[in-house]
Amino acid sequence: xxxxxxxxxxxxxxxxxxxxxxxxxxxxxxxxxxxxxxxxxxxxxxxxxxxxxxxxxxxxxxxxxxxxxxxxxxxxxxxxxxxxxxxxxxxxxxxxxxxxxxxxxxxxxxxxxxxxxxxxxxxxxxxxxxxxxxxxxxxxxxxxxxxxxxxxxxxxxxxxxxxxxxxxxxxxxxxxxxxxxxxxxxxxxxxxxxxxxxxxxxxxxxxxxxxxxxxxx
Amino acid sequence: xxxxxxxxxxxxxxxxxxxxxxxxxxxxxxxxxxxxxxxxxxxxxxxxxxxxxxxxxxxxxxxxxxxxxxxxxxxxxxxxxxxxxxxxxxxxxxxxxxxxxxxxxxxxxxxxxxxxxxxxxxxxxxxxxxxxxxxxxxxxxxxxxxxxxxxxxxxxxxxxxxxxxxxxxxxxxxxxxxxxxxxxxxxxxxxxxxxxxxxxxxxxxxxxxxxxxxxxx
DNA sequence: TAGATTGTTAATCGATTAACAATC
DNA sequence: TAGATTGTTAATCGATTAACAATC
Numbered sequence: 001x002x003x004x005x006x007x008x009x010x011x012x013x014x015x016x017x018x019x020x021x022x023x024x025x026x027x028x029x030x031x032x033x034x035x036x037x038x039x040x041x042x043x044x045x046x047x048x049x050x051x052x053x054x055x056x057x058x059x060x061x062x063x064x065x066x067x068x069x070x071x072x073x074x075x076x077x078x079x080x081x082x083x084x085x086x087x088x089x090x091x092x093x094x095x096x097x098x099x100x101x102x103x104x105x106x107x108x109x110x111x112x113x114x115x116x117x118x119x120x121x122x123x124x125x126x127x128x129x130x131x132x133x134x135x136x137x138x139x140x141x142x143x144x145x146x147x148x149x150x151x152x153x154x155x156x157x158x159x160x161x162x163x164x165x166x167x168x169x170x171x172x173x174x175x176x177x178x179x180x181x182x183x184x185x186x187x188x189x190x191x192x193x194x195x196x197x198x199x200x201x202x203x204x205x206x207x208x209x210x211x212x213x214x215x216x217x
Numbered sequence: 218x219x220x221x222x223x224x225x226x227x228x229x230x231x232x233x234x235x236x237x238x239x240x241x242x243x244x245x246x247x248x249x250x251x252x253x254x255x256x257x258x259x260x261x262x263x264x265x266x267x268x269x270x271x272x273x274x275x276x277x278x279x280x281x282x283x284x285x286x287x288x289x290x291x292x293x294x295x296x297x298x299x300x301x302x303x304x305x306x307x308x309x310x311x312x313x314x315x316x317x318x319x320x321x322x323x324x325x326x327x328x329x330x331x332x333x334x335x336x337x338x339x340x341x342x343x344x345x346x347x348x349x350x351x352x353x354x355x356x357x358x359x360x361x362x363x364x365x366x367x368x369x370x371x372x373x374x375x376x377x378x379x380x381x382x383x384x385x386x387x388x389x390x391x392x393x394x395x396x397x398x399x400x401x402x403x404x405x406x407x408x409x410x411x412x413x414x415x416x417x418x419x420x421x422x423x424x425x426x427x428x429x430x431x432x433x434x
Numbered sequence: 435t436a437g438a439t440t441g442t443t444a445a446t447c448g449a450t451t452a453a454c455a456a457t458c
Numbered sequence: 459t460a461g462a463t464t465g466t467t468a469a470t471c472g473a474t475t476a477a478c479a480a481t482c
Contacts, residue, residue: 007426008472008473010472010473010474011473012419012422012423013415013419015418015419015422016412016414016415016416016418016419017398017415019418020396020414020415034438034439034440035439035440036439041401042398042401043400043401045474045475045476046439047474047475047476047477048473048474048475050439050440050441050442051441051442051473051474051475053441054440054441054442058440058441060439060440060441061439061440061481061482062438062439062440062441062480062481062482063437063438063439063440063481063482064438064439064440064482065438065439065440066440078422079418079421079422079425080421080422080424080425080426081418081421083421083424083425085421085424093315093319094314094315094318094319095315095319097311097315098310098311098312098314098315098316099315099413101311102310102311102312102413103413103414103417104414105417108414108417108418108421109417109418109421109424109425110417110421148424149420149424173420173423173424173427175416175417175420179237181234181259183260184258184259184260190420190423190424190427192416192417192419192420192423194411194413194416195233196316196319196320196411197233197237197320197321197325198230198233198234198237199392199409199411200320200322200325200326200327200392200409201232201233201236201296201298201325201326202229202230202232202233202409203366203390203392203407203409204296204297204298204300204302204325204326204327205229205232205295205296205297206229206390206407206409207297207300207302207326207365207366207390207407208296208297208300208326209224209297210389210390210407225448225449227448227449227450228449251462251463251464252463252464253463262450262451262452263463264450264451264452264453265449265450265451267463267464267465267466268449268450268451268465268466270465271464271465271466275464275465277463277464277465278457278458278463278464279456279457279458279462279463279464279465280457280458280461280462280463280464281458281462281463281464282462282463282464283464
């Protein structure tokens, strides 16, 4: 189903949003939708939606539009949500705990298989039914359990050394919450960053900029 | 300092990363840096860095480069980090708690002034020295305390009604963690989204796509 | 069949990169 | 002064939008 053109990042970033809107439509019992109607709901152009979808295949039907359920499933398949990548979480602080408890890994192509920390207070605690392990046991765990990806919820200072250990274990896929640029350290890895500090600063910029606009009016 | 051209979003999104790298350089005692050297560290082109910075002003000096400290402060000012936007957090679940405890609001232009939830278990709890208030008291609180922004850490189902209440109170700036598109509901608001589900799905896509690439080799 | 809507090509717009004169 | 590096203009590249023939 996935053609092997290189899909551009703007397109990829829009896929989860399509998936969300189609999921909502589906829940509300909609069976068909045209690119024009979807574009109005999502605040995009119909043209862009059709262009995006046609990167992966012709899912629509002339004169009819798209099947909501069909398209929902197609996009799920494109995203690879039917996978089950074994994933460990490093860092069981507030953020790590929230991510572990909050996320629905199973419906997003992942399975949380281990949680690690170096704080004796946290080791042994149970989060989402998983006991927090001593980070010292990381290597042993990964040798015994296939591990496809790691979630980094450690402080910036700890990130480089932890990343080195994970990389040495052959882990190449990262969901990175630490304020550290993994991609600058390793070139052959897959990283998705969630930089909350950066996001908050962008909000600050937007608010400030919007304020200046108003002053001018 | 801020010229009033409309700055494009790609540029804005790079600003926090510049800020982070310059902060690191500063801590390591660097005093000057050229666009070329910074470009190598950050994995960008020198041209792009100079273009980006020149949206806001000529901060460099021919033949010399940029003052690390000077540029760091300029970018901080551009981002508006010297502001102190009063901000309330809605939703004191795992994610809300993590955000409240984890973020350094003060150095990012914000001040956390209130936390609200509707769960009796959570009301009264103290997070970051702030007592969680009953969401029923939201209106009273906002009338007594100037509130510039809100952080939404509520489930998708609760998002629309909470957003309506906040909007009615005149709040126009949102840091939105809920899986709901505020910008489709209100047109005159400032929103910065952190959609963790979307981010995880993008990681899933990237891993799957990288896997397919390898198969072809 | 006529109307609707897709898939796809062409046109436009915007962002990135390259080049170089200005100047520290 | 000579060398280095900026600020800025021009060229290229990529993404979005518009248009329309194909077709359900």
